[in-house]
Amino acid sequence: MDFSPIIVTLKLASITTIILLIIGTPLAWWLSQTRVKSKVLVESVVALPLVLPPTVLGFYLLLALSPDGLIGGLWSNVSDSRLTFSFTGLVIGSVIYSMPFVVQPLQASFEMVGKPLQQAAYSLGANPLDTFKNIVLPLSLRGFIVAITLGFAHTVGEFGVVLMIGGNIPDVTQVLSIVIYDHVEALEYTQAQNYSLGLIVFSFIVLLITYSLNKKLMVRL
Amino acid sequence: MKVAYKKKLNDFDLDVEFEIPDIGISVLFGPSGAGKSSILNLITGLDDNNRKTQSSYFELNNQVYDDSSKKINIKPWQRKISYVFQDSRLFPNMNVLENIKFGYKRRKSNLNIDEVVDKFKIRSLLNQFPQMLSGGEKHRVAMVRSLLSNPDLLILDEPLAALDYQSRQELLPYIECIHKELTIPIIYVSHDIKEVLRLADYIVIIDKGKVVDKGNIADLCIEQPLMTQAEGASFILQGKVSGVFKNESLVQINIGKEKILLTDKNLILNQNIRVLIHAREVSLCLNPPESSSILNCVPVIIEDIQNDINGKLRVVASLSGQTLVAMISQRSSNQLNLKKGSKVFAQFKATGMIK
Numbered sequence: 140m141d142f143s144p145i146i147v148t149l150k151l152a153s154i155t156t157i158i159l160l161i162i163g164t165p166l167a168w169w170l171s172q173t174r175v176k177s178k179v180l181v182e183s184v185v186a187l188p189l190v191l192p193p194t195v196l197g198f199y200l201l202l203a204l205s206p207d208g209l210i211g212g213l214w215s216n217v218s219d220s221r222l223t224f225s226f227t228g229l230v231i232g233s234v235i236y237s238m239p240f241v242v243q244p245l246q247a248s249f250e251m252v253g254k255p256l257q258q259a260a261y262s263l264g265a266n267p268l269d270t271f272k273n274i275v276l277p278l279s280l281r282g283f284i285v286a287i288t289l290g291f292a293h294t295v296g297e298f299g300v301v302l303m304i305g306g307n308i309p310d311v312t313q314v315l316s317i318v319i320y321d322h323v324e325a326l327e328y329t330q331a332q333n334y335s336l337g338l339i340v341f342s343f344i345v346l347l348i349t350y351s352l353n354k355k356l357m358v359r360l
Numbered sequence: 361m362k363v364a365y366k367k368k369l370n371d372f373d374l375d376v377e378f379e380i381p382d383i384g385i386s387v388l389f390g391p392s393g394a395g396k397s398s399i400l401n402l403i404t405g406l407d408d409n410n411r412k413t414q415s416s417y418f419e420l421n422n423q424v425y426d427d428s429s430k431k432i433n434i435k436p437w438q439r440k441i442s443y444v445f446q447d448s449r450l451f452p453n454m455n456v457l458e459n460i461k462f463g464y465k466r467r468k469s470n471l472n473i474d475e476v477v478d479k480f481k482i483r484s485l486l487n488q489f490p491q492m493l494s495g496g497e498k499h500r501v502a503m504v505r506s507l508l509s510n511p512d513l514l515i516l517d518e519p520l521a522a523l524d525y526q527s528r529q530e531l532l533p534y535i536e537c538i539h540k541e542l543t544i545p546i547i548y549v550s551h552d553i554k555e556v557l558r559l560a561d562y563i564v565i566i567d568k569g570k571v572v573d574k575g576n577i578a579d580l581c582i583e584q585p586l587m588t589q590a591e592g593a594s595f596i597l598q599g600k601v602s603g604v605f606k607n608e609s610l611v612q613i614n615i616g617k618e619k620i621l622l623t624d625k626n627l628i629l630n631q632n633i634r635v636l637i638h639a640r641e642v643s644l645c646l647n648p649p650e651s652s653s654i655l656n657c658v659p660v661i662i663e664d665i666q667n668d669i670n671g672k673l674r675v676v677a678s679l680s681g682q683t684l685v686a687m688i689s690q691r692s693s694n695q696l697n698l699k700k701g702s703k704v705f706a707q708f709k710a711t712g713m714i715k
Contacts, residue, residue, distance in 0.1 A: 174409075258406045259449035261436040263463030263509045269437075273462075277453040 140333055143310045144318040151226070151314060152294040155233040159241040159290050160283075162234070167245035168271070186239045193236065197303025200232045204304055229305040229312050233294045240289035248282020249275060281356050288349040292342060361421075361513070361545060365402050366414040374398050374569040382421070384561035385539050385546045387577075395569040396549050400515055402426070403547075404443050405436035421512050440467070442511035446518045448502040450490035456501050457486040463509025471508055480504050480534055496527035500534060507538065514538070514546045520555060535559060557596065557634040577634070579683075593639040593674060595685045601631045610655075610710060616680020618658045621710045642686040642708045644675065646696055655710045660684055662702045665693065677706065 166185070170178060188196055204211045204222040210231065211222050222228035252275050260270040298316040305312035307321070315334055322331035364377040374395045380386040388396045401407035403418055405425065410433070418426040420441070425434045442463065450459050460482075464473065477483050480500045490498060499519055506514060516535065520528045536559065539546060550556055556563060556577070565572040577596060602619065603612035604627065611627045613620050613635065622635060648657045660677035668674040673693050675686045684706055698704065 255445070255447070255449050256451060258404075258436070259443070259445060259451070260462070261406065262404060262441060262443040263505065264437055264440075264466035265462070266435070266437045269466075274451055274453070278451075 140330070141309075141318075144313050144315050144334070145337075147226075147310065147312070148295055148314040148316075151229055151233060152291045154230055155237060155294045156241070156287055156290045158230065158234050159237060160287070163238065163241040163245055163286070163290075167242045168249055168275075170242070170246045171249035185242050188236050189239050193297070193299025194303060196236060197232070197300040200228075200235070200300065201304050204228050204231065223304055224306045224308060224312060226305075226311055229301060229314075232300045232304050233297060236297060236300050237290045237293045240293045241286040244282050244285040244289065245279070248279040248285075251282075252278045281353055284349055284352055284356070288345060292345060295338070295342070362417065362419040363399070363403065364415070364417040365399065365426075366416070367398065367402070368412040368414070369395065369398055369569060372569045376566065376569070376571050378564050378571050378574050380545065380547065380564070381562050382545050383543060385548050385559050386562040386564065387556050387560040388547060388549045388564050388566055389551065389556055389560075390566035390572075391551055394566045396566055397517065398569075399566070400443070400517060400547070400549065403513075404441050404515065405434060405439050406443075440510065440512040441515060442506035442509045442513070443515045444499070444502050444506045444517065444519055446521055448490075448495075448498040450493075450498055450501060450505070452490055455487055455489050456482060456493075459490065459501060460505045460508055463505055467510040469508045469510035471510070473508060476504055476507060479537060494527070495523050496530055499523070499527075499531055503534065503538065507542070512544055514542070514544055516546060516548045518549050518551070520550075520552070532558065553636065557636055593668075593685050593687065594636055595639065595683055597635045597637065597679070597682050597684070599633060599635065601627050601629055601633060604629055615658070615682060618680050620658060621655045623710045637684075637708060639674065639685040640687045642684065642706050644686050644688060644692070644696060644698070644704050644706055646704055648705050649707075652707070654707045657705050657707045660704060660706045662698060662700055662704060664700065665698060677704070679706065 166181075170182060201223060203209050204214075206212065206215050206221055214222050220227070222231065256274055256278070257267075257270050260274050261267075265273065296316065297314070298320070301312065301314055301317060305314070307313050307317050315338060319331050319334045319338075322328070322334070361380045361382055363380065365374060367374045371393070372395070376395070376399060388399065390396055398407070402413070402416060403425075407413075413428065416426040416428045416433070418424070420439075424430075424432055425439055426432060450456075451462065454462070460473070460477070463469075477486070480503065482497070482500055482504060485493060485497060485501065490501070493501065503516075503519070519535070520531060523531065532555075535548075539559070548555075548559055560577045562575070563577050564574040597613075597615050597620075599613040599615040599620070601611050602614045605611065606625075609623055609625050610621050611624050613622055613633065620635075627633060643654075644660075645657075658679055660679045662675055662677045663683075664676040666674045666676070668687065671690055672687050673690055675688060675693075675698065677684045677686065686706060696702075696704065
C-alpha cells in the first residue's frame with residue numbers, strides 16, 4: 140500500500156488547521172464582540188462554503204489562483220512557483236473551504252463566555268488581552284476542541300475543491316479521497332477498501348477522543 | 361465625587377448631576393428601570409455604547425475619569441472602581457482562592473488576604489469552584505474579590521436582590537463591616553427601603569433618569585412616595601435599642617433622651633437603628649393623655665409650620681434634636697393654638713413604623 144496519500148492528507152489537514160486557528164481566532168473574537176452592522180456580511184461570507192457545492196468553490200478558486208487570477212497574480216510577484224496544482228494552492232483552498240468549521244464553534248463559545256465575565260475582569264483591573272488569555276480562552280477550551288476537530292476532519296474529507304485546484308499529483312497534491320476515487324474508477328476495489336476502511340477507523344477514533352475530552356471538560360466547568 | 365451624565369436611553373433620557381461624599385455608603389435609590397444601572401455602567405466605564413452619550417463628567421478623588429468636553433474617557437480596567445455585580449460573576453474556571461486573587465495580583469492591595477478571608481468567613485470555601493457555592497457564599501466571595509482589588513470606589517449593585525431572606529440577613533453585617541473598616545466610598549444600589557435605612561449615609565433618589573432628591577439620610581425629610589411607599593412626607597429617627605420585650609414583640613428605642621416603643625421581633629439590645637415614620641400617622645396634643653392605646657408620646661418643640669396640599673398643615677418639630685414631621689388639619693392647629701416654639705407632645709403608634 141502506498142502511504143504517500145495518507146501523509147499528504149495529514150500534512151494538509153494539520154497545516155490548514157493551524158492556519159485556521161491563527162486566522163480564525165481573532166476573526167471569531169471580532170464577530171463575537173462587534174456591534175457593527177457589517178458583521179452579518181462577514182458571517183455570511185464565512186459560512187458560504189457550508190452551502191456551496193465544492194465544485195463551485197473549486198472553480199472560482201482555480202480562477203483566482205491561476206497566474207492571471209487575483210491571488211495567483213500577487214503570488215507570481217513573490218515566487219516563481221505557481222499556486223494551481225501545488226500543495227500551497229491546496230492549503231489556500233482548504234483554509235477557505237474549512238473556515239466556517241473553525242470560526243463558527245469558536246464564535247459560539249466566545250459568545251457563551253459573554254460580556255458579564257469580561258466586565259467583571261475589567262473592573263478588577265484586567266485589560267482586554269489579559270481578560271482574553273485568563274478568562275475567555277480557558278472557558279472556550281471546548282469550543283477550540285470542536286473547532287480543531289471539525290477543521291481537521293473536514294479537510295481530511297475534502298474532495299471536490301482538491302480535484303479542481305490540486306489535481307492528482309502523487310506525493311504533492313494526491314490526497315486520500317482522490318486516491319480512493321481513482322481506485323474505484325479503475326475497479327481496484329481491494330485498494331479502495333484499504334484506504335476507505337482506514338479513513339473510517341481514523342475518523343471514528345478522532346471523534347471518540349474529542350467527545351470524551353469534551354465530556355471531561357464539561358464536568359470540570 | 362462628582363457625577364454628571366446625559367445620555368439617550370431606550371425609554372427615556374438619562375440626565376443626572378450629583379455629588380457624593382467621599383466616605384460612607386451612598387445609596388442610589390429608585391424603582392427598577394429608573395436608570396440606576398445605566399449610571400453605574402457609565403461610572404465604571406463599562407458602557408461601551410458611547411454614541412448615545414451626549415455629555416459626561418465623572419471625577420473621583422480629584423481624578424477625572426470622564427469629561428466629554430475634553431474627550432476624556434478612561435478605560436474601565438484603568439479605573440480603580442470595583443463592582444460587585446448583582447449576579448456575583450465569579451470566574452467559573454477558577455476556584456475561590458484564584459478568584460479573590462485575580463484583582464489582588466493586578467492592583468496590589470494593602471489588605472491582608474488572610475484577614476479578609478477570615479472576616480468574611482470564606483476560608484473553608486477557598487478550594488471550591490463557584491458552581492458549588494450557595495447564593496450568599498458567592499456574594500461574600502465576590503465582595504472579598506472586589507475589596508482585595510484595592511479600589512478607590514466600591515460599587516454594590518443590589519447585592520441582596522437575588523437572595524432569600526435568610527441569606528440577606530446573613531450578608532448585611534458583612535456589608536456593614538466593609539463600611540466600618542474601609543475609608544473608601546461605597547455606592548450601593550437598591551430599591552428596598554429597609555436596606556436603605558439600615559445602610560445609607562447619603563442617598564440619591566433616581567426616577568426615570570432624573571435625580572429626584574438627594575441628601576444625608578438623617579436630614580432628608582423624605583417625600584418620595586416611591587421610596588416610602590406612602591403618600592406625603594416621612595421622616596427618619598436614629599436611635600439605639602435599649603430594651604427588648606420578647607413576649608410583647610416590642611423593643612424600646614432611645615432617641616436622644618426620649619424613649620419610644622416599636623413592634624419588632626428581630627432587633628437586639630444596643631443595636632443602632634433608623635426608624636422611618638410617616639408624618640400622617642403622627643398626631644399632636646398639648647398634654648400627654650392619661651390613658652391611650654397609642655404607646656408613644658414624646659415631647660417636641662415646634663420649629664416650623666408649613667402649608668401642605670389639601671389644606672393640611674405640615675408641622676416640623678424637634679425631638680431631642682432630631683426632626684419630626686406631623687401632618688395635621690388647619691382646624692386642629694387652631695384648636696391647639698400651635699406656633700413656632702410651642703412645646704407639645706407627639707403621639708404615634710408603635711406599629712405605624714417601618715424599620
